[in-house]
Amino acid sequence: MSTREQTDPGGWHVFHATGQVPGGPPPRLPEPPPWRQFRGGPSQPPPPDGEESALRRLGPGDVIRQLGSDETDIINAALLLRRPLLITGPPGIGKSTLAFLIGRELGLGRVLEWNIVSRTTLRDGLHTYDAMGRAQAIAAWRAGVREAAVAGLDDGADETGSISPAGRQQAPTLGEFVTLGPLGTALLPYDRPRVLLVDELDKSDIDLPNDLLHALENGSYEIPELVRDAAESARVHTSDPGGHAVVHNGRVECKEFPVVVITSNGEREFPAAFRRRCLPLELRPPNREQLLAMVESHLRMRPEGAERLVDDYLHRVRSGGTHSLDQLLNAVQLTTLGGFQAEADGSKLVETLLRDLAKGR
Known part of the structure; x- marks a missing residue:
């Protein structure tokens, strides 16, 4: 065991949950x-x-x-x-x-x-195997070979009427x-x-x-x-x-x-x-600070009003509702656009975006 592994309790980790793309060779x-x-x-x-x-x-x-x-x-x-x-x-x-x-x-x-x-x-x-597709491809290939033989485009047939190998098209392979x-x-x-x-x-x-x-x-x-x-x-x-x-x-x-x-x-x-x-x-639900950080990570900024929506989202989750992180991101994205009035008619839309998914509507 290396010195680092002896002193660092996480020294055996190869994954650290940073989500950062490796700058050099991957771990x-x-x-x-x-x-x-x-x-x-x-x-x-x-x-x-x-x-x-x-x-x-x-x-x-x-x-x-x-x-x-x-x-x-x-x-x-x-x-x-x-x-x-x-x-x-x-x-x-x-x-x-x-x-x-x-x-x-x-x-x-x-x-x-x-x-x-x-x-x-x-x-x-x-795996999947397209048996019907293969049958159709083989039928089309045989028809093409026969047409080529009749038209004399395959160097012709021999005395027995067989198609010459030089003029045969490639048959469809199983793979x-x-x-x-x-x-x-x-x-x-x-x-x-x-x-x-x-x-x-x-x-x-x-x-x-x-x-x-x-x-x-x-x-x-x-x-x-x-x-x-x-x-x-x-x-x-x-x-x-x-x-x-x-x-x-x-x-x-x-x-x-x-x-x-x-x-x-x-x-x-x-x-x-x-x-x-x-x-x-x-996995446990994220806390307030983690939710705000996720919003900032996805939107590349922390829009004004994001804290209020996160608090509303957490209140709904803690009240026993079923909610998705996608709902929060959608609500923040839409309600923080310029000109959107969440306190007026937009309140019904916010309610729809953050609805309880367990209710089936």
């Missing part, structure tokens, strides 16, 4: 424990930059520390142990934002988002119709971990958490369509815009286990087998 994660090492390869190119999405989530300014020391310890433990984070807390508190905070501070590139609904299956997250989902893309062999946001897992079918266990534990999966194909490798689409990857023998295995951020609004409990593979983190 390097320590080696994973032996039971969380994977051997996927060959290495994929670095992922695209995700700063545009991070700006929408975090704002352009420095991110004000909302996480306490206990929460930061849990996040760093998940990073070092290569375990998923299971984040709980009220809706709109910023659970999903944490994935973008980690990605920006550690320089891990674009966050892969997997938004869960009741119909979501594990296959949706791993053109396979697209890796967010989870499948995150498990590709990158040199540095990808960030995967699994948003609102508690809305899923009851079987999905258990179905996730194999992929999260083994860091690998197989694509049955490619396993059955005769080709040893296939170039497939990924979840990154315009992204592609080469899959060998139909099997994908990560090189660095991704940073998996799973959010839940607490609508139901997860199986014990799933929970033991995750590190739990419960």
Whole structure:
């Protein structure tokens, strides 16, 4: 252990919740424990930059520390142990934002988002196969070859009437119709971990958490369509815009286990087998100073009247209502515009912006 680690209780941290883009080389994660090492390869190119999405989530300014020391310890433990984070807390508190905070501070590139609904299956997250599209493409290819043969544009046919190999067009490959989902893309062999946001897992079918266990534990999966194909490798689409990857023998295995951020609004409990593979983190509502700092970070200023709206927002939250940070930012943005009179007719609009979401209107 280094001298700094002995004197600084946070010396083992690689994540400090600053949200600042690395000025030089991004922080390097320590080696994973032996039971969380994977051997996927060959290495994929670095992922695209995700700063545009991070700006929408975090704002352009420095991110004000909302996480306490206990929460930061849990996040760093998940990073070092290569375990998923299971984040709980009220809706709109910023659970999903944490994935973008980690990605920006550690320089891990674009966050892969997997938004869960009741119909979501594990296959949706791993890969999709467009069988109908492939059938149509093959039919169109065969029709084109026949037309070329008839028109004599393919160097003609031989004595048996077969189309000459020199004139044949390239047949559609199987990989053109396979697209890796967010989870499948995150498990590709990158040199540095990808960030995967699994948003609102508690809305899923009851079987999905258990179905996730194999992929999260083994860091690998197989694509049955490619396993059955005769080709040893296939170039497939990924979840990154315009992204592609080469899959060998139909099997994908990560090189660095991704940073998996799973959010839940607490609508139901997860199986014990799933929970033991995750590190739990419960986010608490921010206080007045943190809310004002967040407003200033997103709007690049502290508008006149922001304090009053923050106090109104906190009063509503403490009265037992369900509210989102987005509501506060919307109210501050609109009501601090020049010419807006919040005390007059605008009071009804403020009430609408800061309404209790639990009432369903």
